[in-house]
Amino acid sequence: MKPSTRTITLLPAVQDEPPCVVISLDRVRSRRLLRAARRTQLLPPVVNSWGTLHAYGQLLTRRPRPLAVLDVPDEGCAQELAQRVCILGRLAPLTVLAPEGTCPATLLEAGATNVLDRGMPIEELAARLTADQRWAARNEPHTSRLREPEPLPQQASQRVLLSLILADPRPWCCHELTLLLGSAEQPLTRAALRARMPRLDPHLARLGLALHRTGGWGRFTYTVTPSTDPGPASRRAA
Numbered sequence: 001m002k003p004s005t006r007t008i009t010l011l012p013a014v015q016d017e018p019p020c021v022v023i024s025l026d027r028v029r030s031r032r033l034l035r036a037a038r039r040t041q042l043l044p045p046v047v048n049s050w051g052t053l054h055a056y057g058q059l060l061t062r063r064p065r066p067l068a069v070l071d072v073p074d075e076g077c078a079q080e081l082a083q084r085v086c087i088l089g090r091l092a093p094l095t096v097l098a099p100e101g102t103c104p105a106t107l108l109e110a111g112a113t114n115v116l117d118r119g120m121p122i123e124e125l126a127a128r129l130t131a132d133q134r135w136a137a138r139n140e141p142h143t144s145r146l147r148e149p150e151p152l153p154q155q156a157s158q159r160v161l162l163s164l165i166l167a168d169p170r171p172w173c174c175h176e177l178t179l180l181l182g183s184a185e186q187p188l189t190r191a192a193l194r195a196r197m198p199r200l201d202p203h204l205a206r207l208g209l210a211l212h213r214t215g216g217w218g219r220f221t222y223t224v225t226p227s228t229d230p231g232p233a234s235r236r237a238a
Contacts, residue, residue, distance in 0.1 A: 019133045020067040021058045023048045023088070025184045029073035033097070033118055040126040043069070050084070050184040053160045059092040060163045067136045068092040069129065071118065074099050080179065085110040087180045090168050093136040095129060162200050165211070171221040190218070197222060 020043065024030035027049045037043045048055035059068055068088055072078055078099075088094050089111030096107050097118035104115035114132050116125060161181075165172055174190055182188040197211060204211055210227040213220050 019064070019137070020044065020069050020129065021048065021055050021062075021092070022046070022069045022071060023050055023052070023055055024071040024073070025050050025077035025084075026073045029077075030071045033071070033073075033122075036122045037126060037129075040122065043129075047071075051180070051182055053157055053181075056091060056164065056180075057156075057160045060160070060167050064137055064140050065092055067129070067133045068094045069097060070094060070112075071097045072099060072102070073118075075102075077184065078102075082106050082110040083176075083179060085112050087176050089113075090170075091164070093132070093139070095132045097125075157196070158199060158203070161196060162203055165200070165222060165224055166209075169224065171214075171223040174215075174220050174222070177222070 022030075022034060022043055024034075024047050027047055030047055034043055034047050038045065059066060068091060070085065070088060072081060085094065085096060085107050093113045094111065095114045095116060096112045098104070098107065098115050100117055100119045102115065102117075104112075107115045113135070114128070116128055118125070120128075164180075174193060175187075178187040178190055178193050181193070197213070200211060204224065205227060208227050209224050212223050212225060214223065215221050
């Protein structure tokens with residue numbers, strides 16, 4: 001059975017905001033660069049730490065879709081960087097601001113649309129990010145967005161997680177989700193993820209969908225598929 005490919009908005013879209021969302025692997029060490037970049041009126045006033053649900057919600061729901069900017073202040077922040085790039089690139093077009101000496105090939109192969117040296121002159125950096133934003137706007141898919149009626153999950157974490165798994169019909173590996181939902185220093189535990197996912201079942205059921213968990217030996221994937229049985233018992237994840 002093929003996964004559902006419907007695009008569903010479950011968070012209120014925000015309009016007329018800066019066309020990028022900045023996420024940092026070390027927010028404190030990102031401040032100096034980003035303060036300078038904001039003088040160009042390019043970047044938004046908020047720098048989000050990795051794992052900030054509000055930032056993910058913006059990437060998933062704002063239209064036109066914003067550019068994701070991942071700032072990597074130094075090599076010490078680059079733990080599992082290629083994996084993080086791969087995951088974040090599933091949410092939005094992604095430009096990585098990398099420390100000098102970073103090989104861009106690995107990050108481009110992982111899904112980044114561009115890799116920029118964060119040490120370049122701020123005017124050049126601003127120009128390159130503007131070009132990336134124009135590229136992202138031109139390549140914005142023109143898909144219809146189905147708005148589902150209330151009730152929606154009351155908790156923001158559930159709303160974001162529901163939008164997240166519906167944004168891409170491909171399976172989500174537990175490692176991807178724990179890395180994305182944790183902090184830059186510590187992934188979410190798998191036990192916490194297993195506790196969160198079944199809470200989405202009633203909301204998926206209202207959309208005619210079901211969540212299935214497959215795998216074993218400590219590694220498993222979640223896939224959203226059309227529900228084959230309207231009964232409540234069939235709406236629980238495996």
